[in-house]
Amino acid sequence: MSVRHAVLALLSEGPKYGLRLRHEFEERTGEVWPINVGQIYTTLQRLERDGMVESGLEDDGPQKTYRLTAEGAAELNRWLHTPPDLGSPPRDELVIKVLVAMHVPGVDIGEVIQTHRRRVVELMQEWTRVKRDASEDDISLVLVVDAELFRLDSVVRWLDAADSRLRRVTSPPTPRTNPAPAKRKAAAL
Template sequence: MSVRQSLLAILDQGPCYGYQLRAEFDRRTGSTWPLNVGQIYNTLERLERDGFAAKGDVDEQGHVYWEITDQGRAEVRAWLDSPVERTQGTRDELAIKLAVAATLPGVDVADVIHRQRRVSLGQLQELNRATYAGADPDGPEQLAWSLVVDSMIFAAEAEVRWLDHTEQRLSMHPQHALDLELSTERPKRGRPAKVRS
């Protein structure tokens, strides 16, 4: 998720100080991705460094208001106009964990999958029971919150489906057939081992 572009898009609505940006981000995401104030100010400083935002007025309480620049507005438009590209490689901890576990001797991968499924189903149930605590149940904050929660629900459902799929695929192989012994071929330093066909 791009905190940087999200904060810029909020600044495009008008000048804000750090805590205000955090509150506005929370309003628009239903507090599903909490940001700490340090992260907000670090991001603002980088936005200033890159010419996307600038410090503006200071109010009587000492709040420094940040303003978007023309270059920042162009950055927001480019972000909103560009689709999000998913990376091709996976850094998903669960996928890596199961891939490694499936190739280790003596690991009951079915048990690993069952424990994960229980947790994933529990998270899915919590998300399905979640209710918005905002004032207006039909307002824009409710809509923003529900969009984020719906995304989390669909991701949790996909994870459970993937766990079912993985369990089915692994059940087609006897456990010992998946075990990988350590390779006797030593890779050269800094380079991956060559795969021979």
């Protein structure tokens, strides 16, 4: 999650001060990603240094307010239209565990897969409860929860596919359709 671009997006609605940015950031992301005010101010300082926002004092108070510059607006627009990096596969801990488990003597790979499947489904149940209790108009929260559910769902599907493939590989071949190499050789002689 890019705090930098989220701040630019919030400022595109008009000038705001730091505490308000923090409040709106949490509200718009369904309060799933908490952020501390220090992170907001550090981000604002960097954005100001880069010429994307400018600050000034409001007439009616001591709060420093920030506004978007033309350069900041251009950067926001560029970011919104740039696809995220989905090209390089992440180093997935679960995939590595299953790959390793295949070669560890005495480990039941089906049991390893089921342990992870159960844990992921339990997490999905927890997220679904969050969605169930969310009010219908809290669309930000529902969208964030949906994203998490789809991500976890893909993990379960990968585990199901891995389970099915491994069972196919490890199940004994039927002699008539798939003779062992030695037998095939004997038959050819």
